[in-house]
Amino acid sequence: MAKTATEERIKRLKSHLEQENPSLAEVVEYFQELDAVARKLGFMNADDSYAIQIAWWPVVAVLGTFSAGKSTFLNEYLGQSLQRTGNQAVDDKFTVISYGSNEEPKQLPGLALDSDPRFPFYQISQEIESGAEGEGKRIDSYLQLKTCNADVLKGKILIDSPGFDADKQRNATLLITDHIMGLSDLVLVFFDARHPEPGAMTDTLEHLVANTINRQDSDKFLYILNQIDNTVREDNPEEVVAAWQRAMAQSGLTAGRFYRIYSESAAAPIADQQILDRMRAKRDEDLGDIKSRIEQLDVDRAYRITGLLEQSGKHLRDVLIPELIDARRLWFKRARRLNGVVFAAIIIGFAYWSLSSDTWDGFMFTPMAGLAPALQLLAGGTVVVVLGILYAYLRQLAGRSVLRKLQRDGRPGKDGKRLSMAFERNLESWSKHMSAEHPHGWSGRTQRKLDKLIASADILVQKLNDRFTRPSGSDTKEQ
Ligand SMILES: Nc1nc2c(ncn2[C@@H]2O[C@H](COP(=O)(O)OP(=O)(O)OP(=O)(O)O)[C@@H](O)[C@H]2O)c(=O)[nH]1
Numbered sequence: 001m002a003k004t005a006t007e008e009r010i011k012r013l014k015s016h017l018e019q020e021n022p023s024l025a026e027v028v029e030y031f032q033e034l035d036a037v038a039r040k041l042g043f044m045n046a047d048d049s050y051a052i053q054i055a056w057w058p059v060v061a062v063l064g065t066f067s068a069g070k071s072t073f074l075n076e077y078l079g080q081s082l083q084r085t086g087n088q089a090v091d092d093k094f095t096v097i098s099y100g101s102n103e104e105p106k107q108l109p110g111l112a113l114d115s116d117p118r119f120p121f122y123q124i125s126q127e128i129e130s131g132a133e134g135e136g137k138r139i140d141s142y143l144q145l146k147t148c149n150a151d152v153l154k155g156k157i158l159i160d161s162p163g164f165d166a167d168k169q170r171n172a173t174l175l176i177t178d179h180i181m182g183l184s185d186l187v188l189v190f191f192d193a194r195h196p197e198p199g200a201m202t203d204t205l206e207h208l209v210a211n212t213i214n215r216q217d218s219d220k221f222l223y224i225l226n227q228i229d230n231t232v233r234e235d236n237p238e239e240v241v242a243a244w245q246r247a248m249a250q251s252g253l254t255a256g257r258f259y260r261i262y263s264e265s266a267a268a269p270i271a272d273q274q275i276l277d278r279m280r281a282k283r284d285e286d287l288g289d290i291k292s293r294i295e296q297l298d299v300d301r302a303y304r305i306t307g308l309l310e311q312s313g314k315h316l317r318d319v320l321i322p323e324l325i326d327a328r329r330l331w332f333k334r335a336r337r338l339n340g341v342v343f344a345a346i347i348i349g350f351a352y353w354s355l356s357s358d359t360w361d362g363f364m365f366t367p368m369a370g371l372a373p374a375l376q377l378l379a380g381g382t383v384v385v386v387l388g389i390l391y392a393y394l395r396q397l398a399g400r401s402v403l404r405k406l407q408r409d410g411r412p413g414k415d416g417k418r419l420s421m422a423f424e425r426n427l428e429s430w431s432k433h434m435s436a437e438h439p440h441g442w443s444g445r446t447q448r449k450l451d452k453l454i455a456s457a458d459i460l461v462q463k464l465n466d467r468f469t470r471p472s473g474s475d476t477k478e479q
């Protein structure tokens with residue numbers, strides 16, 4: 001049987017996860033079981049899946065002013081010189097960096113990102129097109145994908161960005177920047193200690209800083225003053241940092257943590273050992289904090305994803321299915337009422353007509369009296385069948401009216417679509433359960449399967465707790 005595009009995607013997702021975190025590859029299978037339950041009930045099409053709606057990889061984005069040292073920082077973090085660096089603006093593309101087991105880094109065009117739901121730029125070209133007409137087609141000139149086999153990349157995606165200068169930025173670049181700020185789990189905003197003066201950065205600050213302050217997720221932004229080795233040649237190096245913080249404060253950023261780092265490999269030599277030691281100590285402290293924030297994401301994502309499995313299962317069982325049952329109740333009620341009215345009208349009409357036209361002779365229906373018994377039976381049968389069809393038709397009519405109501409003022413978004421879809425499936429099926437409490441596909445076996453899935457999510461969370469808290473006190477490194 002030909003595989004659907006979704007099956008193909010899940011297969012790739014699984015093999016990608018198997019390389020870097022086999023326990024999460026297992027979770028994909030649980031999501032697939034959940035898919036099967038949701039499909040059986042009609043909440044989901046064959047081309048949809050819970051597994052492909054999840055951000056499997058936390059995203060760490062590096063944004064900042066041009067030549068601030070973003071790429072140098074990333075190369076050092078990866079332990080490879082993956083990205084080009086230099087004092088001219090060298091990067092004009094956003095680079096999504098993801099783990100790959102190949103020895104050699106691979107580079108793929110932006111289109112690969114646009115069409116692969118594993119990555120956070122899935123269908124970004126449409127978004128760009130709607131904000132900057134004609135630019136959507138040029139996705140390759142804005143985005144590229146690189147894979148690299150650095151161990152630190154396992155379980156995450158990094159994004160390097162072109163130097164940011166809000167004055168000169170094209171609309172599409174601004175759009176992508178905003179998109180990245182939205183989807184990232186952590187955003188490192190780089191500034192350059194060589195140019196911390198407020199004037200030159202105003203517009204950049206406006207976009208990178210001012211836009212981040214009032215966000216709900218503002219604590220995911222880390223503000224980093226890089227290249228502080230350059231400040232030691234100043235008479236008063238502390239003043240450089242103070243000027244930077246004042247500039248940030250003017251943009252409204254008073255809280256939050258500021259980090260001061262530099263790149264050991266790129267730094268100019270410093271003769272004074274005392275100064276060097278102090279600077280290095282400060283750098284190591286801040287860099288350590290930045291790295292632990294990045295590592296924490298891996299822990300968070302494992303909980304987030306298993307939590308999502310439990311939530312999605314419970315949402316199905318405790319929200320969507322009860323609402324589907326409610327919709328079925330309403331359907332049955334409307335169907336009963338409609339059938340009641342129509343059949344009462346038929347009976348009254350028939351009674352009125354037959355009594356007034358004297359068609360009854362005792363229990364004998366005189367218009368049929370002349371017919372042969374077989375024909376009488378046929379006529380009676382036909383009437384029963386016609387009435388049965390009428391009954392079913394009215395039931396459908398009532399169902400359609402409930403479907404319209406669901407579509408009109410049911411739940412918004414995905415849930416609404418799912419409910420309507422499942423309800424429509426119920427309209428089409430001749431369920432053997434005639435009670436409203438038994439929607440199509442909701443058999444005892446399916447119920448037990450869903451309960452078991454939700455319970456296994458619990459067990460997964462316990463496993464994670466064991467792994468991350470290590471109550472046994474053992475510090476053996478686990479996968
Ligand atoms: N002294 C010093 N130089 C640095 C440091 N980090 C980077 N550099 C140098 O600064 C220049 C720019 O570094 P990049 O890493 O290319 O900067 P970028 O932010 O990626 O630049 P764009 O991508 O062009 O915006 C390079 O020549 C680096 O060697 C640092 O901590 N100290």
Ligand SMILES: [Mg+2]
Nearest residue numbers: 070071084091
């Ligand atoms: Mg760069």
